[in-house]
Amino acid sequence: MGKVPCCDKEGLKKGPWTAEEDQKLIDYIQKHGHGRWRILPKNAGLKRCGKSCRLRWTNYLRPDIKRGRFSFEEEETIIQLHCVLGNKWSAIAARLPGRTDNEIKNYWNTHIRKRLLRMGIDPVTHTPRLDLLELTSVLNSSLYNSSQLNLPSLLGIGPILNPNMLSLATALFSSQCRNTQNITSQYLHQNQLDQNLVQNQLQSTQPVQLNTINSSSQANQLQCPVQEIQPCATSNIMSTPFSSESQFTQVKMEQLPPNLTNFSYQNSPTKLWQNNGEHPNDFAVSDYSLLKFDPVIDPQFENQILQSNNDESIPNFSFGTLISTPSTSPTPLNSSSTTTYANCSTEDERDSYCSNILLYDMPNSLNASGVLHIFPSLSNLTHSRKLDLGRTQNEEPGMKGSQSGVDFWTMIPWIKSSSLFRAKASNSPSNDDDAAPPRWSISMLLEKNNLLCVFVFVEDLRIRAVICVCLLRI
DNA sequence: AATATTCTCAACCGCACACCC
DNA sequence: CGGGTGTGCGGTTGAGAATAT
Known part of the structure; x- marks a missing residue:
């Protein structure tokens, strides 16, 4: 036989x-x-x-084998080539000197594939997961058509939705994202064009001119299609902690502004809002976004925001979503987050639900001006003083803001305890857990009076994501 | 500290194809 | 043409390490 x-x-x-x-x-x-x-x-x-x-x-x-961690550039190359070549590991390895097909295959399966899933990208097609898009479409349709819609239930946020926070979010929400309508389909179309483009490149010039691909914005789009999502899309503002469960009440549909439907659609190219009634603790938290903290929103500021609901002078404060990720704490009601739960059957799928929410194409030289370009209305909030701490990547906790003279790491203990920090701490040079070094940063701190606006960025696969924008009273 | 669970990746397996006789 | 051999490839496995409980 x-x-x-x-x-x-x-x-x-x-x-x-x-x-x-x-x-x-x-x-x-x-x-x-x-x-x-x-x-x-x-x-x-x-x-x-x-x-x-x-x-x-x-x-x-073999003497020419390169051992050790994959570089960021190698990761990029693998993703780009996989997008075109699929599981042709030997073909991919042929374009990565010193790497074997077996090594690339293992690295793909253990690292990159999971990471793409967390980002809401199908690792096979390199496109956003269509199942999520379909659900979003259904949601959007339902929000438009049903006056009896139980929104909190639909969003899976009912039991822990703070109505005050929702009101704040509603006030902050603007028409900024109107231009993003249909962005998903546009980008899907563009992505297809890009695939064709690169496919042609591959066929005409073997081996691949990686430099050309890397310098091509089209190739970047191919590699990271979510970059197509415009900076106006979302930010993730964490809600206030609640003192008791009784504070969580159902939010009636009529409380929501009409544009919330646009919001839900435009900001949800992937499954932002899904619910199958799972308990929060059943959810596997993404690496990106396990930010457990207890921010306090200054009541005066909250009032200011609420009053600005009809204020045309603050048209663009980009409050993207009420979603934050759940804590692994067994006591979610004490956590700060409004939450969504994914209707996912596998851990990878669950892992991916909260990603792809907050993706921006940020310039490397992001500074105060850059952030204000993205969040223009912040200038209305921060005219007293702007603190640009610069890129704090790879700096140790405990550093002091160079201009503020404030040890904000101490002031913001939740950042220290976040998964990002823990990931960093465990990611020593001898640790091969993940080829990509931790690429998070807290790049911006804007201050007005005693209010801080902290932006937490994370970079992954050349995508920079704002994973948290929070307001803290110090 | 002990145990359970999960993760990683070197190695294996089976198939396909090219080449030779 | 057909069988044998050599090689390459992609999927899978499982031992050991790492991490969680």
Whole structure:
């Protein structure tokens, strides 16, 4: 019944290679070269099958193999090539000097694939997951058509939705995102064009001119389609903590402004709002967004915002979503977040629900001006003083804001305890957990009186995401 | 500290294809 | 043409490590 595998022959060893075996193989190949794998082990004095010897050589012992973590650029290349080539690991490896197909395949399956899923990107098609888009469409339709809609229930946020926060959010919400209507379909179309473009490039110029791809905005879109989402899309403002469960009440539909429907649609190219009634604790929190904290919103500021509801002078404060991610705490009602729960059957799927919400294409030199460009109405809130702490990436907790002289790490303990920090702490150079170094930053701190507006950014796969914009009273 | 669970990745498996005789 | 052999490829496995409970 078929050919007998060579390794089934009696007396042949299987399993991990010893250092002695490695040396025998290396010595033999250095003297005689590789090839003729079937007779090689016998001549080299190895009790291995030829196939095992070949794999050991090509995947591990070959002198030109690059060991260690994948660089950011290598990650990018893998994603770009996978988008075009699919699971053609050998073809991808051919364009990554020093990397083997096996290594790339493993890295894809254990790191990149999961990361794309968390970002709401289908790792097979490299497009946003259509199941999420469809649900969003249904939601949008329902919001338009049903006056009896139980919105909190639909959004899965009913039991822990703070009505005050909703009012605040409503006030903050503006028409800024009107231009993003249909953005999803536009980008899907564009993405298809980009795929065709790169496919043509590949066919016409082998090997791939990676520099060309990297410098191409189209290729970037292909790599990270969510970058198509415009900066006006969303921010994630955390709600206030609640002193008791009784504060959580159902929000009636009539409390919501008409444009909330636009909001839900425009800001939800992926599954922002899904609910299957799962308990919050059933949700697996994304790496991005486990930000557990207890911010306090200054009542005066809240009033200011509420009063500005009809204020044309604050047209663009981009309050994107009421969604924040749940804490892993078993006491969610004490947490600060309004929450959505994904209707997901697998951990990966659940993991991805809260991602892809807050994606911006940020300039590297993001500073106060940059943030104000994205959130122009912040200028109305921060005219007293603007503090630009610069990019704090890779700086240690405990650093002091260079201009403010304020140890904001101490003031914002929740940041310290967030998963991002924990990820950073565990990501020492000797730790190969994740090839990509932690690319988070707290780039901006705007202050007015005793109010801080903190932007927490995270970069992943060349996407910069604002994962949190919060207001803190200090 | 002990145990359970999850993750990682080197190695294996089986198939496909090219080449040779 | 057909069988044998060599090689390459992609999917899967499982031991050990890491992490969570």
